[in-house]
Amino acid sequence: MGVDETSDRIVLSALAVFLRQGVRRSSLTDVAFEAGITRITVYRYFGDKRGLVEAVCRHVGGIFRRAAEGHPHDTAAQIDARLSHLGEELGRLRPGNWLACFEEIRRLYPAVHEEFRAAREKALDRIFEQAVAAASREQTLREGINLQVVRVMFWASVVGLIDNPTLIAANIPIAEICETVTAVLRHGMLKTDAATAATPGVHREVAR
Numbered sequence: 001m002g003v004d005e006t007s008d009r010i011v012l013s014a015l016a017v018f019l020r021q022g023v024r025r026s027s028l029t030d031v032a033f034e035a036g037i038t039r040i041t042v043y044r045y046f047g048d049k050r051g052l053v054e055a056v057c058r059h060v061g062g063i064f065r066r067a068a069e070g071h072p073h074d075t076a077a078q079i080d081a082r083l084s085h086l087g088e089e090l091g092r093l094r095p096g097n098w099l100a101c102f103e104e105i106r107r108l109y110p111a112v113h114e115e116f117r118a119a120r121e122k123a124l125d126r127i128f129e130q131a132v133a134a135a136s137r138e139q140t141l142r143e144g145i146n147l148q149v150v151r152v153m154f155w156a157s158v159v160g161l162i163d164n165p166t167l168i169a170a171n172i173p174i175a176e177i178c179e180t181v182t183a184v185l186r187h188g189m190l191k192t193d194a195a196t197a198a199t200p201g202v203h204r205e206v207a208r
């Protein structure tokens with residue numbers, strides 16, 4: 001097993017253990033057992049529980065960061081595709097009470113949580129700015145719209161993919177939620193004709 005493969009296996013195992021029994025109640029031994037390796041191996045890679053928590057936050061944060069990577073002149077359709085992929089990657093993570101997990105991380109390791117929160121917010125702001133720029137270039141941006149309000153709604157909606165208790169309780173697939181958020185964002189920002197062309201499936205659903 002390669003170095004990166006072992007590291008990823010430990011991080012995913014730590015995530016599973018944290019979601020199942022909580023961060024405080026989890027130990028390096030628990031994570032090692034979940035990963036099928038020795039405690040010494042976990043220690044060698046991450047040192048202690050804080051190191052594991054940091055690695056888990058970096059892993060989840062990396063999904064948002066990758067979604068924000070793209071060419072400055074990407075089209076709206078290409079940005080939509082990245083948002084869709086964001087939902088798919090989040091959907092592949094272990095199921096569980098993410099809200100409780102990150103709230104516990106916030107209490108136990110506030111600096112780690114703040115770094116994760118800031119990185120995620122930066123990525124989402126970048127995606128939003130790219131979407132606005134694309135709509136402006138394509139001359140599909142709705143006139144007179146308050147983009148600051150849309151930005152806040154977009155940020156809250158995407159963060160809610162893993163943090164919102166109502167969405168968690170509804171047990172809706174994350175990829176489906178992300179697709180809906182993208183459609184709502186597009187319809188809120190774009191002129192009527194452009195929004196219809198961008199996401200015709202939504203209009204078909206409304207018309208039923």
